[in-house]
Amino acid sequence: MTVEVVNVVRRFGATAALEGVSLSLRPGEFAALLGPSGSGKTTLLRILAGLDFPDGGEVRIAGADVAAVPARERGVGVVFQNYALFRHMSVAENVAFGLRVRARAHRPPEAEIQRRVRELLELVQIPELAGRYPEQISGGQRQRVALARALAIEPQLLLLDEPFGALDALVRKEVRRWVRGLHERLGITSILVTHDQEEAMEMADRLAVMEAGRIVQFDTPRALLEAPATAFVAGFLGEATRLLVRIQGRVARASEFGLEDIAVELPDGEALLFLRPHEVRIEPAHAAQGVVRFVRPEGAGGARVLAEIGGRMIEGISTTEPARGDACRIRLLSGTVFHSEGGQFRWQRQEAWATR
Amino acid sequence: MSASAATRRHVLPGFGVSLGVTLAWLGLIVLVPLAALAIRPWELGVAGVIRTLAEPRVLAALRLSFGAALLATAIAAPLGLLMAWVITRYHFPGRRVLDALVDLPFALPTAVAGLALTALFAPNGWLGVPLAAIGVQVAYTPVGVVVALVFVALPFLVRTVEPVLRDLSPEAEEAAATLGATRPQTIRRVVLPTLWPALLTGFGLGFARAVGEYGSVIFIAGNVPMVSEIAPLLIVTKLEQFDYPAASAIGLAMLLMALLILFGLNLWQRALRRGRA
Numbered sequence: 001m002t003v004e005v006v007n008v009v010r011r012f013g014a015t016a017a018l019e020g021v022s023l024s025l026r027p028g029e030f031a032a033l034l035g036p037s038g039s040g041k042t043t044l045l046r047i048l049a050g051l052d053f054p055d056g057g058e059v060r061i062a063g064a065d066v067a068a069v070p071a072r073e074r075g076v077g078v079v080f081q082n083y084a085l086f087r088h089m090s091v092a093e094n095v096a097f098g099l100r101v102r103a104r105a106h107r108p109p110e111a112e113i114q115r116r117v118r119e120l121l122e123l124v125q126i127p128e129l130a131g132r133y134p135e136q137i138s139g140g141q142r143q144r145v146a147l148a149r150a151l152a153i154e155p156q157l158l159l160l161d162e163p164f165g166a167l168d169a170l171v172r173k174e175v176r177r178w179v180r181g182l183h184e185r186l187g188i189t190s191i192l193v194t195h196d197q198e199e200a201m202e203m204a205d206r207l208a209v210m211e212a213g214r215i216v217q218f219d220t221p222r223a224l225l226e227a228p229a230t231a232f233v234a235g236f237l238g239e240a241t242r243l244l245v246r247i248q249g250r251v252a253r254a255s256e257f258g259l260e261d262i263a264v265e266l267p268d269g270e271a272l273l274f275l276r277p278h279e280v281r282i283e284p285a286h287a288a289q290g291v292v293r294f295v296r297p298e299g300a301g302g303a304r305v306l307a308e309i310g311g312r313m314i315e316g317i318s319t320t321e322p323a324r325g326d327a328c329r330i331r332l333l334s335g336t337v338f339h340s341e342g343g344q345f346r347w348q349r350q351e352a353w354a355t356r
Numbered sequence: 357m358s359a360s361a362a363t364r365r366h367v368l369p370g371f372g373v374s375l376g377v378t379l380a381w382l383g384l385i386v387l388v389p390l391a392a393l394a395i396r397p398w399e400l401g402v403a404g405v406i407r408t409l410a411e412p413r414v415l416a417a418l419r420l421s422f423g424a425a426l427l428a429t430a431i432a433a434p435l436g437l438l439m440a441w442v443i444t445r446y447h448f449p450g451r452r453v454l455d456a457l458v459d460l461p462f463a464l465p466t467a468v469a470g471l472a473l474t475a476l477f478a479p480n481g482w483l484g485v486p487l488a489a490i491g492v493q494v495a496y497t498p499v500g501v502v503v504a505l506v507f508v509a510l511p512f513l514v515r516t517v518e519p520v521l522r523d524l525s526p527e528a529e530e531a532a533a534t535l536g537a538t539r540p541q542t543i544r545r546v547v548l549p550t551l552w553p554a555l556l557t558g559f560g561l562g563f564a565r566a567v568g569e570y571g572s573v574i575f576i577a578g579n580v581p582m583v584s585e586i587a588p589l590l591i592v593t594k595l596e597q598f599d600y601p602a603a604s605a606i607g608l609a610m611l612l613m614a615l616l617i618l619f620g621l622n623l624w625q626r627a628l629r630r631g632r633a
Contacts, residue, residue: 049534050533050534051530051533051534070533071530071533071534072533072534072535072536072537072538073536074534075536076534077534078530078531078534080527080530080531081527082525082527084525084527084528084530084531085528085531086528086531086532086545086546087528087550088549088550089549097532097535097537097545098535098536100545101532101535101536101537101538101541101545102536149531149535150534150535152535153535153536
């Protein structure tokens with residue numbers, strides 16, 4: 001199903017939670033809403049689910065305007081942050097809920113409900129837990145029940161609100177791969193809300209990065225990393241060293257703290273230089289200005305190195321494994337410069353050794 | 357190891373002393389008087405006790421006391437649920453005042469409440485006049501007894517349901533909505549089942565209080581023998597006639613009946629809890 005959000009505005013009192021958000025999803029797409037808390041991502045999700053209503057703008061699901069459609073008629077499956085399972089019902093009854101509350105004319109017969117519940121529990125790989133109560137199962141299992149319950153209504157759109165937040169790190173990784181695999185099989189258009197960029201990058205086809213009630217950029221994980229629209233996106237996605245630099249005569253003066261100057265096509269003023277770790281080479285060298293501060297071996301002799309130069313910490317990679325306190329040389333392969341008054345420049349070293 | 361179970365050190369000290377004090381007080385203020393109550397009637401002999409309780413006036417009073425208490429609690433239950441709902445779910449000016457007013461029946465001397473209710477429902481009272489116009493008399497009838505008992509039972513129901521309702525996350529209700537449930541379906545299948553145990557506790561407390569209520573009832577009831585005379589009043593009447601054994605026989609009968617009903621409620625509640633855990 002397609003999902004279209006056009007210029008949606010939602011205000012709580014004087015503060016706007018959403019300020020003209022637009023988003024368009026292709027059928028079967030897995031999208032993520034990514035942003036820090038308070039950026040409006042949960043508000044947008046609630047509006048899509050019909051649990052909240054916009055003050056302005058339009059929401060179309062499968063082409064139909066859903067402004068006047070209440071949550072119970074939308075056919076949108078929601079997996080809530082804390083699962084919101086019904087504690088007084090068994091796992092099977094939780095899953096069956098969406099079928100049992102249907103109007104008599106549309107309600108499947110009891111045998112059919114039982115069959116569907118069994119199928120769904122097999123789909124989420126917990127058929128043996130049918131008779132248990134939510135208090136008697138683990139967090140990861142509850143998550144699967146919540147998913148099966150949401151899938152029982154055969155939703156045209158599946159919304160996942162920070163669904164992995166309550167799981168411990170190991171289980172989380174496994175469950176999100178499994179959920180993504182399930183999406184491949186079922187092909188339901190899905191939206192994941194999260195503040196965990198790693199999770200969003202791994203799971204989503206496209207990510208909408210939200211900041212203060214707006215979508216700053218909506219693109220594939222790769223595009224977001226390679227061509228972030230703003231300094232905020234660049235800082236929020238992936239690891240990066242951020243350096244405040246001065247631009248003077250089309251040169252970012254990184255030499256002020258011991259790096260090389262970078263030629264940029266930006267006007268004079270202040271700017272932020274973003275360097276991903278893989279864009280920085282750190283090499284042991286005698287009589288160099290850098291000092292190795294932290295080393296994380298990566299195997300095969302290489303390492304992630306945090307080096308200090310001119311009072312700044314810069315993260316990069318090294319093909320050897322230096323020791324703490326060693327002198328080192330820091331060479332930049334590429335980087336992105338964001339001007340404080342808007343405008344950015346992607347810088348790439350032209351020498352042959354850097355373009356391999 | 358030389359330390360026996362009795363002298364083993366506990367993390368929380370003072371177990372022996374606190375249990376001793378608890379048992380001593382329980383014995384002194386609950387068990388001893390109850391024992392006296394259980395022993396006293398038999399001065400009349402078994403036949404005498406049966407004869408006392410089989411008196412039409414006593415039977416009518418017991419029937420009224422228990423019937424009115426059950427009915428009043430049954431009325432107070434949905435009412436209390438509604439009030440708890442309003443207090444926890446909505447924010448409106450005067451909510452805190454309303455919240456405080458709920459406890460008023462706890463604080464008011466029951467005789468004062470009884471006088472106020474009587475003044476209100478008397479044939480010339482504010483509510484008595486319009487009610488009389490449509491042919492309903494509340495004061496000096498069993499209806500009056502029920503009204504007074506609803507008044508005393510209500511706060512118990514509100515206060516037991518309220519904390520559970522407050523803890524109920526709106527997420528469960530929202531989940532029900534996204535799954536296609538209508539509002540009535542959500543309340544019946546999601547909200548009420550979680551409230552049942554608390555509602556039953558409140559019912560038990562409210563009922564126990566209503567059965568024993570004296571002060572607020574005797575004014576509005578009018579105390580017409582066989583019609584609007586409650587068992588506690590009959591006990592007082594017997595006491596005034598120095599008929600202590602008969603008074604305690606009625607008391608014992610009330611005690612046993614109340615115990616039976618509360619025990620039943622308890623079993624029901626346990627069955628409900630077992631159902632989910």
